[in-house]
Amino acid sequence: MTYFNTDEVDSALVNLSRNDRNCELIELPERSVEGVTCHALRLGSRPTGTRDCVLLIGGVHAREWGSCEILICFAADLLLAYRTGSGLAYGGRRFTADQVRGLLDNLEIIVFPLVNPDGRRYSQNTEAMWRKNRNPAYGNGKGDCVGVDLNRNYDFLFDAATAFSPTSGVRVSTDPCDPQLYQGPQPFSEPETRNVRWLLDAYPRTRWFVDVHSYSEDMLYVWGDDEDQSTDPSMNFGNHAFDGLRGDAGDARYREYIPASDLAQATGLARDFAAAVHGVRGTDYTAKSAFDLYPTCGSSDDYAFARHLTDPARGKVLAYTIEWGTEFQPQWDEMENIIKDISAGLLQFCVSARSMVGTRTAATTAA
Template sequence: MKYSLVASLILQGSLVLGTRDLQPVHFKAPSALHFRDIVRNDTYDFGCRPIAHPTEDGQFTLHALLTESQIAHLTEEYEDTDLSIHRPSEKRAAAATAPIGSGDRFSGGTIAPIGLGTKASGSTISSILNVKEISSAVQGLVSTYGVTTLNLPYKTFNGATQFAAYVGAGTDKSQYHLYLSAGVHARERGGPDNLIYWISDLLAASKAGSGLTYGKKTYTNAQVKSVLAAGIVFFPLVNPDGVTYDQSSGSLWRKNRNTKSGSSGDSIGVDINRNFDFLWNFKKYFDPSEAPASTSPSSETFYGTAAASEPETKNHVSIYDSFPKIRWFMDIHSAAGDILYSWGDDDDQTTSTTMNFLNSAYDGKRGPVGDSAYKEYIPSVDLTNIKTAATAAVNAMKAVGGRSYITQQAVGLYPTSGASDDYSFSRFWAKSGVNKVYGYTMEFGYSTNFYPTLTEFNQNILDTNAGFMDWALAAISVGLT
């Protein structure tokens, strides 16, 4: 056995046993405001971003991953209040998670992946794509259907070359209007799979002259062809270093693996989804009571050393420059069960054009939801348009028949800074001469359930793929230019 392999096995063992013993829990309270103090503590891990979800019994839940000592502390802190802390059912806690593929099921890119929408009803995919398979799967699409790949300019901290791919609208990059990315947060397993299998379905159905079926939701061949013709750019694995690490350690790793700000344990890595150039320097732009990101390297929301300091962020941004007519963007995350639309830094408002993220008069005031000190400007026509596509997508996801999804403004009750969706929409105002992009975050799957069971993994593919279809069809209907 080689030394490096021995070392990596020792590393894996110590991680599983030790430093990241996080337990999924959820808080329950009569209002989402009850969670504000908890959410403002940037040492707690709220998953992709903290979102309070309404429950059927009129309460609200907030999901988190906490250590036993954090759970004990909060249990004591909130004793005798109407905020309660709950653990998942024993059945859920004991459920086996979907395996990661071993080897390369696409044989070095000579075999194309086949999605669930073009397979017989009830078919399943047996494991999650490993990092090598994600690129091999895309190569399989290249060799089978003529998808084109594009190497991105920056190498990751661990030296990986990143790629995006584009399909449907020929060689002219100004004909591409839809952009989807996945795999930003390493532990959100199945994100790249959802995207790759959907692209595979579009190509297979287009070629065969057939439609697509996701559970109870069906699409015609004409719809498939129109979605492809919109021109799709996809960046299926934004965080390969993080995913490589997460898949080998099972440590619920979220960030990238940059050691510039910290070289051990949780201090490694930057949260790519707090690193984008949108109100990145949150200490300056936000009300001091808010924690839209963190300056602490050991936090799950560590914002990095500068706006777009990370190669993954730079590569993500480079795609807008390569494809200047991208009009619609979706970042695929888990796990919550919603689609989030602009803005994420504060409440939306449609009346005051000067109350906006570029206006320094509002520095130090952004973030608190429900107050009038600051709300983010969004033209009413844009708000209508972005809601239209979000609603279409969640309706399609519900129509699959698996579970319910909701749409929500990204801010929910708690702001974020430096996120990919806000960055995409902000470009139009922050940079001259660029296209307006409507940006979304999809959070598939069940709350904080980053490692789905095999059944859930397959359901997530069906749900998201129908969501992508109706999101794209709504985008076409609203307009691509």
């Protein structure tokens, strides 16, 4: 085996859904810029909407090839183990049959492995290090003046020039010819990011979101715009009194608010993920905030977690970004090892998430 091309990613999803009654094919509402129909999978043994949901996405950045294979293998392993009543083992990390069964019986898991099919096709056929989508609409439509960085296109502090400090070095660009970081003309200008938003809207019981990227061997939790703090609720992304101050490291003028209980859950799940990865073959992933990698705006994790703060009618989504590996396109034999690492991490993430559901249910019952 080697890396899937765009058509193979899609046929893998269709085949998985045909062979298993606990797996349903979801057609996303929007085609990619170049007209590709996108699919996701819904895993679960119970009727849709009756369980809390984990949403996993990948293939956002074109050159980060292995994210699609990670999510497809994760889904395939989980479905097969459930169907056969067996556990799962990745290197030295094992999961029991009870744990596997508990995931599909008590959670809904949605897997969207290829958010950016046009970009993957271009990266695999023409320019290996391509990152953006392939939208030609905003520059002159040639060379680097094509495409939007989809992970800067979400609605979170999109107006970076206003929101951030001039010295922050926030990683984003308003230049359509920036080869990496062009954010697009406005939030959700791209069909590919609108598909992700649609999943969050269509599955309102989504409580966990993971965006699979490469690389740096990190498990990132929110926030990405500045350091986390749990003492001053007024110091938050919606408060314009702090415009121009965000994004500087090591200062006290601005740090992004997250309630202490949310931060404890966010860091706990990230550490559980990293511990499971370590159990496979000893690889050390670091659980840290996205800002500790570098300051960002318009990214999927901050958007997903911010949704319940901008609209209290929405549920809270603990949101993460995985940065697997130490290069974008490892040799396939090493990619197979990384697939095992991250599959174990994601399985443990879901097992821990499921136990959080149990805790909440018990507390509700007791009250």
